[in-house]
Amino acid sequence: MSIDQxxxxxxxxxVPPRPTxxxxxxxxxxxxxxxxxxxxxxxxxxxxxxxYVNHRGxxxxxxxxxxxxxxxxxxxxxxRDMSVIERTIGTVLASDTIQVTxxxxxxxxxAFFKEGQMVKKGDLLFQIDPRPFEAxxxxxxxxxxxxxxxxxGARRDLKRFQALLSENAISQQVVDDEAATAxxxxxxxxxxxxxxxxxxxxxEYTKIRSPVDxxxxxxxxxxxxxxxxxxxxxxxNPLVTISQIQPIKxxxxxxxxxxPRIEARQKIGSLLATVDQSDVGGANFTVPxxxxxxxxxxxxxxxxxxATYDNADASLVPGQLxxxxxxxxxxxxxxxxxxxxxxSGPDAQYVYRVAGGKAEQIAVTVLFDDSKNVxxxxxxxxxxxxxxxxxxxxxxxxNVEIVRGAQAGGGGRNGAGRRGAQRP
Numbered sequence: 452m453s454i455d456q457x458x459x460x461x462x463x464x465x466v467p468p469r470p471t472x473x474x475x476x477x478x479x480x481x482x483x484x485x486x487x488x489x490x491x492x493x494x495x496x497x498x499x500x501x502x503y504v505n506h507r508g509x510x511x512x513x514x515x516x517x518x519x520x521x522x523x524x525x526x527x528x529x530x531r532d533m534s535v536i537e538r539t540i541g542t543v544l545a546s547d548t549i550q551v552t553x554x555x556x557x558x559x560x561x562a563f564f565k566e567g568q569m570v571k572k573g574d575l576l577f578q579i580d581p582r583p584f585e586a587x588x589x590x591x592x593x594x595x596x597x598x599x600x601x602x603x604g605a606r607r608d609l610k611r612f613q614a615l616l617s618e619n620a621i622s623q624q625v626v627d628d629e630a631a632t633a634x635x636x637x638x639x640x641x642x643x644x645x646x647x648x649x650x651x652x653x654x655e656y657t658k659i660r661s662p663v664d665x666x667x668x669x670x671x672x673x674x675x676x677x678x679x680x681x682x683x684x685x686x687x688n689p690l691v692t693i694s695q696i697q698p699i700k701x702x703x704x705x706x707x708x709x710x711p712r713i714e715a716r717q718k719i720g721s722l723l724a725t726v727d728q729s730d731v732g733g734a735n736f737t738v739p740x741x742x743x744x745x746x747x748x749x750x751x752x753x754x755x756x757x758a759t760y761d762n763a764d765a766s767l768v769p770g771q772l773x774x775x776x777x778x779x780x781x782x783x784x785x786x787x788x789x790x791x792x793x794x795s796g797p798d799a800q801y802v803y804r805v806a807g808g809k810a811e812q813i814a815v816t817v818l819f820d821d822s823k824n825v826x827x828x829x830x831x832x833x834x835x836x837x838x839x840x841x842x843x844x845x846x847x848x849x850n851v852e853i854v855r856g857a858q859a860g861g862g863g864r865n866g867a868g869r870r871g872a873q874r875p
Contacts, residue, residue, distance in 0.1 A: 519850070520808065520851055520852035521810075521844030521845050521849060521850065522841055522851075522852050523803075523805070523810075523838045523840060523845060523851050523854065524838070524840035524853070524855075525837060525839060525853050526788070526789045526792060526836070526837060526839045527833075527834060527837075528786060528787070528788055528832065528833055528834060528835040528836075529786075529788075530785065530832075530833040531784070531785065531787060532782065532784065532785065533781070533782045533785045533787055533819060533821075533824065533826045534778045534780075534781050534821075535712070535778070535779050535780035535781065535782060535819050536778050536779065537777045538774065538821075539704065539705060539775050539777070540772055540774065540775065541701045541702060541703035541724075541726070541773045542702050542703070542770070542772060543700070543701055543702075543769055543770060543771040543772075544699070544700040544701070544757075544769055545665075545694035545695055545696055545699065545700070545769040546698055546759075547665070547694075547695040549663055549665070549692065549694075549695070550689035550692050551576060551577075551659060551689055551690050551691050552689045552690065553577075553579065553659060553680060553687060553690060554680065555579060555653050555656045555657060555680060556677075556678060556679045556680045557580045557583065557657065557678065558579065558675070558676070558678075559577055559578075559579055559673070559676055559677075559678060559690070560577075560580050560674060561577070561578045562577055562670055562673075563576060563577070563578070564667055565667075566667060566668065566669050566691075567666065567667060567668070568666070568667050569664075569665070569666050570661045570664070570665065570666075570693065571661065571664050572661055572662065572663050572664050573661060574661045575658055575660055576659050576660060576667075576690070576691065577658075577659040577674075578658060578659075579656075579657040579659070579678070580657070581654055584653045584654040585654060587650050587653065588651060588653075588654055591643065591646045591649075592647060592650075594643050594646070595640065595643035595644060598636065598639045598640045598643050601636045601639070602636035602637055602639070602640050605629065605633035605636045606633050608629050608633075609629045609630055609632075612625055612626045612629045613626055659690065661693060662693075663693060663695050664695060664697065665693040665694050665696060666694050666765070666768075667691050667693055668692040668693070670690065670691050671689060671691065672690050678690075694768075694769050696767065696768060696769065697761065697763065697765065698759050698761045698762055699762040699767050699769070700757050700758070700759055700760075701724065701738070701760060701775065702755060702756075703724070703755070703756055703757075703775045703777075704748070704751065704755050704756070705754060705777065706752060707747045707752050707753060707754055710747075710754065712779035712780050713743060713754075713756070713779065714743075716778075716780075717743060720739075722740040723737050723738070723739055723740065723778060724737070724738055724740050724758040724776070724777050725737045725778075726760070726775055726776075727774040727775070728773065728774070730774065733766065738758040738760045739758060739759075740757070741757065741758060741759055742755075742758075743755075744756070756777070782819060782826050785818065785826040786826065786827055786829070786832075786833070787824050787825065787826050787827070788802060788825055788827060788837050789823070789825070789837075789839050790820065790821075790824060790825055791839040791840065792825070793817070793820070793825050793827075799814045799815075799816075800814070800817060801814050801815060802815055802827075802831070802838070803837060803838035803842060803851075804835050804836065805836040805837070805838060805853065808850055808852070809848060809850060810838065810845045810846070810847065810848070810849055811847065811848070813829050813830050814830075815828065815829035838851070
C-alpha cells in the first residue's frame with residue numbers, strides 16, 4: 452500500500468469548515484441588542500441622579516419653610532424668685548483620723564474589736580502581754596519599800612544626834628553628816644516613786660484603748676506579733692487607724708469669682724450647702740458652711756469651703772464623692788424658662804415664642820442658668836409658650852403645631868443652637 456492510500460484511509464475525522472458571515476448573523480445581533488440595553492440603563496441612572504440633585508434642597512428645608520406646620524413641644528414662661536446656685540463635687544473627710552500606735556514593746560495577745568467596727572472613746576482595742584511590766588512594777592515597789600525604810604532610819608538617827616548635840620555629847624559634824632544621809636535617802640525615795648509611776652504607766656499601756664469615737668480600719672499588726680518601740684511613737688507602725696465620722700466634714704471648691712457672694716452670705720449667716728444624694732437613692736440634706744479657706748488655689752483658681760454634718764446614720768464615709776449645691780444669691784421676680792428653650796445665634800441668645808400658630812424669635816439676656824431653668828431678660832411675659840423641643844424644624848415667623856406628650860420633630864437646645872447660628 453502506498454503512503455497516499457494510508458493518509459486517505461486514516462480514522463481521524465476531517466476538520467469542519469468555518470461558518471460564513473451569514474451563518475453568524477444571529478449571534479452578532481444578540482450582542483448589539485445587549486449593548487443597546489446597557490446604554491438605556493445608564494441613561495436612566497444619569498437622569499435619576501440629575502433629578503435628585505435638583506430636588507434635594509426642597510426636601511431638606513424645614514416644614515415651616517415649605518408651608519407645613521413644624522411639630523414642637525412648648526412650656527410656659529414663669530415669673531418667680533430664682534436661686535443663684537453653684538453645683539460642684541464634694542469630698543467627705545473624717546473629722547479626726549487617729550493612728551493607734553503602741554507605747555510599749557511586747558507581744559500582742561488579743562484584739563477586742565472587728566475590723567470596720569464602730570468604737571467609743573476608751574474602748575479596749577488591744578492587749579499586749581502584761582507580765583514583763585507586772586514584774587517590773589513589783590521590782591520598783593520593792594525597791595521603793597527598801598529605800599523608804601532607809602529614809603525612816605536616817606531620820607530617826609538624825610533626831611537622836613540632834614538631841615545629843617543639844618547636850619554637847621557629839622559634834623556638829625556628826626549631825627550634819629546624818630542630815631545629809633537623810634536628805635539623800637529622801638531623794639532616792641522620790642526617784643523610786645517616779646519609777647513606780649513609770650512602771651504603772653507602762654503596765655497601763657499594755658491595754659490599748661480608743662482615743663476617740665469612730666470607725667476602725669483594717670488591723671495592720673495581728674495578735675501574736677511582737678512589736679518594738681524605738682524612738683518616738685511616730686516611727687512605730689500603727690496597729691489600726693480610726694476615723695471619726697460622727698460628725699463628718701464635706702469639702703468642696705468654688706470659683707474665686709464667687710467670693711463676693713460667699714462673703715456676703717457668710718456675713719448674714721445664710722451660707723448653706725445642700726448635699727444631693729438622689730442619684731444614689733439617698734436623702735438630700737442641708738448643712739451650714741462653717742469654714743472658708745483663707746487662700747485661693749493658684750493652680751485652679753478656686754477656694755475651699757467645708758460644711759459639717761452629724762452623719763448620725765454613718766451613711767457617709769471618708770473619701771466618698773457627693774454632689775453639692777450651694778445657694779449664693781436670689782433673683783427676685785425673675786422671668787424663667789426651661790433650659791431647653793434657650794438657643795444661641797451668631798449675635799445673641801434667643802427663644803422661640805409661639806403665638807397664633809407661628810414661631811417668633813425673641814432675643815434674650817441670660818441672668819443665670821442652673822442647667823434646668825434659666826432666668827432671662829427679654830420681651831416675654833408669664834404664661835407665654837416657648838419651644839423646648841423641635842427647634843430644628845422652626846424658622847422665625849414659620850407655622851408650628853404644638854404636640855402634647857409625643858416627641859417633636861427633632862432638635863432640642865443643641866440642635867436649635869446650630870440652626871440658629873446659620874440664620875442671619
